[in-house]
Amino acid sequence: MPHKTFFWFIFPTGLAMILFIGLPIVSSFFQSLHIETQQVLMEVENCDPFGCQTNVRVDVEATDKLREENPLGRFNGFGTYLDRNHLAFDEIGEAWNISSSMGEFKDIVLNLPFYKALLFTLTFCFAVTPPVIFLGFIVALSINTLSKIIKGLIVFGTILPMIVTPLIGSLVLFWMIDSQGIIGASIQILFDDPNLSLKASSNLTWITLIIYGIWHNTPFAFVVFYAALQTVPQDPIEAAYIDGATRFQRVRYIVIPHLYPVATFIMLICLMDNFRVFEPIIGFSAEGVAQSLSWMIYQDLRNENKMLFGSAGATSMLTIIGIAILLTPVLIRTWKEFRTER
Amino acid sequence: MKKLLIVLLFSFVSASAFAGSHSPCGVTNGSINILANEFTTYRIFMDEVKSCAGPDADFNVTHSVDHNKLQVAALSANPAEFSAKLVTNGSITPLMNDGLIRPLDDLVAKYGANLNENQKITIDGKIYAVAFMANAQHLWYRESILNDLGIDVPSTYEEVIAAAEKIKAAGVMPNPYAGAFKSGWNLGQEFVNMYLGHGGEFFKSGSAQPNVNNEKGVAALNVIKKLTELSNPDFLTQDTNAVKEEWESGNVALMHVWNSGAASLLDDEGDQAIKADTRLAPSPSVGGGSKPATTLWWDGIGISTNTSDENAEASFRALVGAASSSELANDNPNATVWLIKGYTPGDTAGPVVDAANRGATPYPSFPHMSLMHGALSSELVEFLQGNESAEKALADVEAAYVAKATEQGFL
Numbered sequence: 166m167p168h169k170t171f172f173w174f175i176f177p178t179g180l181a182m183i184l185f186i187g188l189p190i191v192s193s194f195f196q197s198l199h200i201e202t203q204q205v206l207m208e209v210e211n212c213d214p215f216g217c218q219t220n221v222r223v224d225v226e227a228t229d230k231l232r233e234e235n236p237l238g239r240f241n242g243f244g245t246y247l248d249r250n251h252l253a254f255d256e257i258g259e260a261w262n263i264s265s266s267m268g269e270f271k272d273i274v275l276n277l278p279f280y281k282a283l284l285f286t287l288t289f290c291f292a293v294t295p296p297v298i299f300l301g302f303i304v305a306l307s308i309n310t311l312s313k314i315i316k317g318l319i320v321f322g323t324i325l326p327m328i329v330t331p332l333i334g335s336l337v338l339f340w341m342i343d344s345q346g347i348i349g350a351s352i353q354i355l356f357d358d359p360n361l362s363l364k365a366s367s368n369l370t371w372i373t374l375i376i377y378g379i380w381h382n383t384p385f386a387f388v389v390f391y392a393a394l395q396t397v398p399q400d401p402i403e404a405a406y407i408d409g410a411t412r413f414q415r416v417r418y419i420v421i422p423h424l425y426p427v428a429t430f431i432m433l434i435c436l437m438d439n440f441r442v443f444e445p446i447i448g449f450s451a452e453g454v455a456q457s458l459s460w461m462i463y464q465d466l467r468n469e470n471k472m473l474f475g476s477a478g479a480t481s482m483l484t485i486i487g488i489a490i491l492l493t494p495v496l497i498r499t500w501k502e503f504r505t506e507r
Numbered sequence: 508m509k510k511l512l513i514v515l516l517f518s519f520v521s522a523s524a525f526a527g528s529h530s531p532c533g534v535t536n537g538s539i540n541i542l543a544n545e546f547t548t549y550r551i552f553m554d555e556v557k558s559c560a561g562p563d564a565d566f567n568v569t570h571s572v573d574h575n576k577l578q579v580a581a582l583s584a585n586p587a588e589f590s591a592k593l594v595t596n597g598s599i600t601p602l603m604n605d606g607l608i609r610p611l612d613d614l615v616a617k618y619g620a621n622l623n624e625n626q627k628i629t630i631d632g633k634i635y636a637v638a639f640m641a642n643a644q645h646l647w648y649r650e651s652i653l654n655d656l657g658i659d660v661p662s663t664y665e666e667v668i669a670a671a672e673k674i675k676a677a678g679v680m681p682n683p684y685a686g687a688f689k690s691g692w693n694l695g696q697e698f699v700n701m702y703l704g705h706g707g708e709f710f711k712s713g714s715a716q717p718n719v720n721n722e723k724g725v726a727a728l729n730v731i732k733k734l735t736e737l738s739n740p741d742f743l744t745q746d747t748n749a750v751k752e753e754w755e756s757g758n759v760a761l762m763h764v765w766n767s768g769a770a771s772l773l774d775d776e777g778d779q780a781i782k783a784d785t786r787l788a789p790s791p792s793v794g795g796g797s798k799p800a801t802t803l804w805w806d807g808i809g810i811s812t813n814t815s816d817e818n819a820e821a822s823f824r825a826l827v828g829a830a831s832s833s834e835l836a837n838d839n840p841n842a843t844v845w846l847i848k849g850y851t852p853g854d855t856a857g858p859v860v861d862a863a864n865r866g867a868t869p870y871p872s873f874p875h876m877s878l879m880h881g882a883l884s885s886e887l888v889e890f891l892q893g894n895e896s897a898e899k900a901l902a903d904v905e906a907a908y909v910a911k912a913t914e915q916g917f918l
Contacts, residue, residue, distance in 0.1 A: 200913070200914045200915075201915045201916040204604070204874065204915065206715075206917075209630055209631035210630075210631065210632070211629070211872065212630075213596060213628050213638065213805055214626070214638055214805050214846055215641075215869045220872055220873065221874065222630060222874055223874045225603075225605065225606035226606075238916075239916070245914065248910045249907065249909075249910045250911070256906075276889070276903065278885075278907070344740070344741060359681065360681070360740055362741050364740075364741045364743070364744050365742075365743070366892070450690075450743075452691060453690030453694075453743045453888035453892075454888065470576070470578075470579055470600075470878075471601055471604070471605075471877075472580065473911065475914055
């Protein structure tokens, strides 16, 4: 394709991407370099039903004046990125000096909010993605062999977990795993432990979230694999059949190589999806024990009485960098395959 | 079709033009849009506000337990999303910090003749809110269970723990105690109560520097830890409403929740045997202190700065009509402790009055308190799960607070 044609071909997409993806990222980055202007405090007398007392309040006029002079707030450079709630280099340095063993150092670092969230996010990503690809493949293979009459119904049933809004799906499960819910109570009976609670311990909560993640994501892998299975050429399969290959051998040596690029695609999408895990944490009320990077952004924008834009911007930037790092190996591999094919 | 549309449009316009002709509070024009917390007493109050505004008024109310998280963003917009907000001594400070609620002196002078003097919340000489109820967390107990085991009503947390252990040991209930320990605002509030009960101060005097990592903080955390060990293992996911459900299911014999809970705990719904057995007691003191480990709260009306004067006036008239309605208060004497003129306190007001008399501290109204509360909300969980020491948890609270207060410009 000549460069000129290519340019006009890509122009609308490129423009939309710059407007709706590029500019917001630049704006978030710019905001993350700033913090709020200094609050001007003044002493005042407050009276309420419980009596009068001297208190401090923000001098709104004086603070507003400062804010008008600097609408973006004070320039803080990369200060927000380096503070305790983000990369926390100072705290890590100190931890390195005071800790006597690697274990102690690890404990201190993983207690810092950003690294705690990163640990959960990565654990979730890598615990959910492989089972999703595996299960999605198995389900697609099984459903592909069903007779046409029931196929439609089963396919619909299988993709239900993907149709349910994540927040609603996780809320439903949250009530089911309650110690008085059907799953929670059954597990208590099964293990003969009346105090067993899936919501109480952090390990069990993590496992619950991961199982939820697999449940929610498998249909996506299934749908893509199922579509790809329809494109598997029948001739080699028949040939292999005549040569006496077992079903396993046919799948292993013909179907899987054919679906390989599709699996890479699913892995790419799943990793991206799971890296921004958020809704199940809210649905399962798991904020206490499982925080993800997206949840940190939500916390900054929603859970504080005042929105912490700088902090949220910094976490967003770090999340983008995290996704980029995570996807690099897959992208490099795809690029290499692309080159060899040419 | 077009004609029909025009007729419909006309009737709609004329209806709103003549709106207010039936309004008991004299609301003539302007729209009323209120943001409020979600619990039964507020529902009762809002019903009165709505009937006061009249059937023709443009009236909307949004009840949400997330009101604290919504308010600043919703009222910062111009025009604001809501013309009024039900505020408390806790939630008013973030609004005051940004000047999002307006002084009410003119409106009070015009329409507030029936208000008690102590309903007027003045800050720096100006009225910024009109309070209508007082609230506090205090102890609730099941009389028959305590009587059966020969336990006196606990007056200190040490006695609460002993009583709960006794109930547990007797095999009556596996988890006899309940409190709102949900990670987030509720958990932070439990620490605020316990720390103030131990005589703690949240900030170094005259500054915004944190001051919770000390002996009193550690003692407060240890009491909370003991209480959670006597609670449902899911305590980190239970907010006040979930605790009340536990109570109504008969799973709990002792709990520390809001006085306004009486509105739903003592109503005609649910198990009447449990209701008949439910008793209210003063909030316990802790660690040998004399004041109860609870905080005093008022709930009141705030009017948005960023709304038109017309909407502000309409909202204020409807709200203040309810906030000075002695019928509302005396028809629902047990819904809460009303501050309304002509109100005769009901049977359930005792614990709040007692807390005030014994010198309970009002919830601190420093501009930076919400950041401290936020830090407490998220950093105490690991201690309660036994994954870190109390000192470490409190050091984390201070560090998290400092990072946020720096970004907000308080430090």
